[in-house]
Amino acid sequence: MITTLKDVSRLADVSLTTVSHVVNGTRPVSEKLRARVEAAIRQIGYTPNSLARSLKLSSSRTLGLAIQDIRNPHFTEIVYALEERARERGFTLLLSDFGDDPARESDALRVFVERRVDGLIIAPTSNGAAALAWLRGRGVPAVQIDRIADPGFDYVVVSNHAATRRLVTHLCQKGHRRIAMLGGLMGLSTSRERVAGYRRALRDAGLPVDPGLIVVGCSQPESARIATHALLDQAAPPTAIVAGNNLKALGALRALGERNLRVPEDVALVSFDDFPWADLFRPRLTTAAQPCRALGERAVDLLLDRIRDPGLAPRHVRLGVEIRHRESCGCAAGAPFSPTTPHVPTSKSV
Amino acid sequence: MITTLKDVSRLADVSLTTVSHVVNGTRPVSEKLRARVEAAIRQIGYTPNSLARSLKLSSSRTLGLAIQDIRNPHFTEIVYALEERARERGFTLLLSDFGDDPARESDALRVFVERRVDGLIIAPTSNGAAALAWLRGRGVPAVQIDRIADPGFDYVVVSNHAATRRLVTHLCQKGHRRIAMLGGLMGLSTSRERVAGYRRALRDAGLPVDPGLIVVGCSQPESARIATHALLDQAAPPTAIVAGNNLKALGALRALGERNLRVPEDVALVSFDDFPWADLFRPRLTTAAQPCRALGERAVDLLLDRIRDPGLAPRHVRLGVEIRHRESCGCAAGAPFSPTTPHVPTSKSV
DNA sequence: GGAAAATCCGCAAACGTTTGCGAGTTGGCG
DNA sequence: CGCCAACTCGCAAACGTTTGCGGATTTTCC
Known part of the structure; x- marks a missing residue:
């Protein structure tokens, strides 16, 4: 069923070498032989064996x-x-x-x-x-x-740091003073950078960093959902939430829905990572969209x-990361977004 | 950097054969040799070459x-x-x-x-x-x-036919008489079966099949969006829409949003294919969820x-396909779903 | 103690390719 | 006619494995 170079060479009555060369075009072959070989290949439906080829070429x-x-x-x-x-x-x-x-x-x-x-x-x-x-x-x-x-x-x-910073700064500018962060596993550089960006934005805005508003370690929607409930159960609950990634945004959204809290009126929500259908969530989610x-x-x-x-x-x-400015941050749909931190251009070191 | 069986055999001073057998455990090897071989393997960090192995085993x-x-x-x-x-x-x-x-x-x-x-x-x-x-x-x-x-x-x-049929029958029972179908490329068996299921449900309900309500050929959200607009532009627009798959549901949702039509009050919408986050769309989408x-x-x-x-x-x-009964069909959330067609059990022919 | 059985191991041929090397042929040119 | 260059092609060794076969050594059993 599966044939080899040798089968072709036998049928066309040429050497293995020649068949290999017409298959790969790696050295000139006379018109006559080439025709014979190509006919034979078609006739028996030869398909090269990449395994052997890779072995030989070590690639x-x-x-x-x-x-x-x-x-x-x-x-x-x-x-x-x-x-x-x-x-x-x-x-x-x-x-x-x-x-x-x-x-x-x-x-x-x-x-x-x-x-x-x-x-x-x-x-x-x-x-x-x-x-x-x-x-x-x-x-x-x-x-x-x-x-x-x-x-x-x-x-x-x-640029996790810069993007998160812009997201949070925007919330600060909208007047939020208790902004919670749903962070990921701190073993991941993304989580560390995003949480750092969050802290930085708060400091820039002269706001205190309340450890009670930072929850790290959740990686799935479900843990984010539970974490969100915990945040909202606090004596002084946050008025805005930053989801460290898309999965956490889903979890937060669920928790908010379960409490019949309205977004962004009761609690604002912004998130790292965009969805192709983020415009279909209600409210439409403001996100930091990665390229x-x-x-x-x-x-x-x-x-x-x-x-x-x-x-x-x-x-x-x-x-660089693009902020997709929609409704969940509390802005009217389509309102202009004016970050204090300039857009970080694509950069490459070394 | 990358080593071979031969390297191991040289270092351990045994035959290729023996090394191969201790690696694969394919025939008994004395404790002494096995130890030598294993030490050598660890020492040079040998990693088997699957390419060669596959070639030899033709698998x-x-x-x-x-x-x-x-x-x-x-x-x-x-x-x-x-x-x-x-x-x-x-x-x-x-x-x-x-x-x-x-x-x-x-x-x-x-x-x-x-x-x-x-x-x-x-x-x-x-x-x-x-x-x-x-x-x-x-x-x-x-x-x-x-x-x-x-x-x-x-x-x-x-079971595309049966599931679509149940979806449509449900809409009929809710009183809809003009139900549109967003079908896919008719070259695909899924599209054919789903459209057939749709027709069958209409006939069962004694409703006419209006060709103007069936649009086929869209495969992306964008074409479904446009098709939905066209459907709603008709003299007698549909009061319910069946999306042939998830992508078409997204397109339909967008079109409905653009017209400020409310789902399900103005137009009901049900869809084939579920999303992991279908509960976060507003309204929550009623879908036929594939296993x-x-x-x-x-x-x-x-x-x-x-x-x-x-x-x-x-x-x-x-x-079999499970109907996830949510709001977009016009039922209150969590209302019981009573299909006329029994759930099609998993079947296997031949 | 000796033969048979059991155990342990290595040789070398394959798997299907690629390619350096060299043999054979042809053509051109003086 | 002789020689060299140019062109075509095939031989055989390799790539890193697996495994049938058989040789050597040890064990078993009478």
Whole structure:
């Protein structure tokens, strides 16, 4: 059913070498033989064996992608961009979703290396540093996305600090003085940067940082929902909430709904990460939208560069974030947004 | 950096054969040698080369996944389930997103076959039949999901007809007499089955089928949005709309919002496909929720069975759909839902 | 103590490619 | 006619594994 070069060579009565060369166009072949070979190929429906080819060339034209949870719309978007870019460049993607489990993260990397991917893209967990160290030992090219666990590797992330700061500053300007932050796992660089941006904005506004208004560690909508209820149960509840990412925004939204609190009249809500359908939530959510597509494309480009030249110094890319100004912050729909912090342009260090 | 069996065998001073056997545990090895080998492996950080292994064994423990658009939440969910199940079974997933493009669909399959996947899972386009025929010629195991393009291959899909029928019947019972249907590309079995279910429900209710209320061919939110506007511009506009899938529901929702029409008071809306956050739209959407997880799991299981025994007769699985009864159909939240058509149980033919 | 059985191990051929090297042929030119 | 360049092509070794076969050593049992 599946045929080989040898089958073709027998049928066309030429050498293996010649068949290989007409298949790959890697050296001139006379018109006569080429015709015979091509006829034979069509006749038996020959399909090259990439495995053998990769083995011989020690290059599989395959990229490994290890990510937390494809179902998170943010990652879905990134995966989409990565796959497209990789495909355009002639690479195929191996996919691994490792959830929250560091062990599964390591497993994924091991599997990828065993399959001899040419390089890999990873959104590392909080202990991704160990996994990356292991990779370094194998000399496998890799780039981190979204989060950074080891500055020794390339990465492309966004300006979490600046964007969160702008979000919070905006709430301050609208008069909010008790602003809560739903933060993520502090092992993640994103969470740390976003919480730092939040603190910074408060300090800039001369507001106290109340530890009771910062809750960290929730990673799923459900924990965010519960955390939100807890926040609102306080003696002096927040008048505004900053969700550290899209999942937390969903949780917060649910909690607010359960309490029949109106957004933004009773409590304002802004969130990191946009949804493709964020305009359909009521109220329409004000968000910090990451450039997922650009992020994916840059990641692939960085990786291919490094595969070409493994000696490159680590390259760090930080992309700007766009604030999508909608209603949940308390502004009328479409009202102009005037941040105090200027928009952070795409930057690249080293 | 990357080492081989031979490196290990040299360092441990044993034969290649022995190293291979301790790595795979495929034949007993004396305690002494095993220890030496394991020490050597650790020392040089040996990682097996799956490419060579696959070549020799002619089995790559890899599954190809070709899908339309991962960003569609419905497919995202399926991809997630597929990846998880495949991983549990020791297989890795190759991912290809081919959009609407039949050419890219064929490309994807070709790439997968060249990479010698053990089998593949595909949500075929309207002309997927050709692509599948090509596969048959190569003898590559495959299962179709979501849609069916060639009954000669295994598939696992849902009861589109029955579910749509229940959705529409429910609207009829609420008194709607002009119910519009936003259908998909009629080349897809899902679209045909859903539209058929819609017609059937109307006939059952003794209502006329007005061709002006059926619009087919839209596949993206934007075209559904435009189609919805057109529907509402009619002399006798519909009082209820059935969205053929989640994307169309988003488009319809946008159009209704743009017209400041209230759902369900002015126009009722129900939709095929659920969203994980469907409870956060306002109004909360009544949907026909597919068992994405089960679908993914069954697909992998079917595929692995077939890989084991390629001679199996084609197996067809049709899963039941759960109606998630919320507000957009015009019922009070949480009101009981009493379909005339009994819930279609999971069935399996042949 | 000796033969048979059991145990432990290595040789070398394959899996399906790619490619350096060199052999054979042809044509051009003096 | 002779020689060299240009052109075409095939041989065979490699890529990193797996595994059938058989040789050597040890154990078992009478």
